[in-house]
Amino acid sequence: MTGPVQSIERAAAILRLLAGGPRRLGLGEVAASLGLAKGTAHGILRTLQHVDFVEQDAATGKYQLGAALLHLGTSYLDVNELRSRSINWADALAARSGEAVRLGTPLEGKVLIVHHVFRPDDTLQTLDVGTLLPLHASSLGKVLLAYGTAPVEAALDSGLEMYTRHTVIAPERLTEALAEVREQGWAVEVQEMSMGEAGVASPIRGQGGLVVGALGLSGPVERICDSHGRPRPNLITLLREAARAISRDLGAARW
16 A cells, blocks of 8 residues: 655645644744754645645745635634534624624635624614625634635735724735734734724634634724723634634533
């Protein structure tokens, strides 16, 4: 029986390494982490880049997962499965946080809301399931863009629409914001889509650590943010705990 092909094993190890971290990695970091010679690691990375499984940042030279691989990774996961595995955690998150919870996935250059739990109070609320939100102006969308689940290039090519005076429409500012999302592991919007409203979102990962959706809290700015306009730390903690729990249910070993 033919044994495993070493080059494929090494390529898989590199992809898992890139999927397991919140930031891009340089050639030296990849080689050192896997015990590979730099020349060997570089050759594999170039091949993966050629088939769009890996992307290299032009400014830093560092690598991250490519959009083609991320799209393949999400194809196994039916939206209904994502929703069914998220329902209990989303309900509990709404109860613990006191805020509305939404679950989003990419669809045709937008964020499709596939599950929505109302804020647990007596205020009048509208069900958002089936609603499409802009990628660049929503916390859910920023998560999907930051991790490549929705392609940034397509969003930029279609133009960034301004919804309020706070909406980020400059490509360079959006790029910076997405880098910050990857660094901190969550995204925020403050009056970028609707005045007086804010939201915070965290990635949901499936098998292999690939981001397959986003979980978010939303509500009035004064409920989501503190007096300095930053998301309340307790909400971020509750949100990330729920996102990790859903990710574990989906088979993610790391996040």
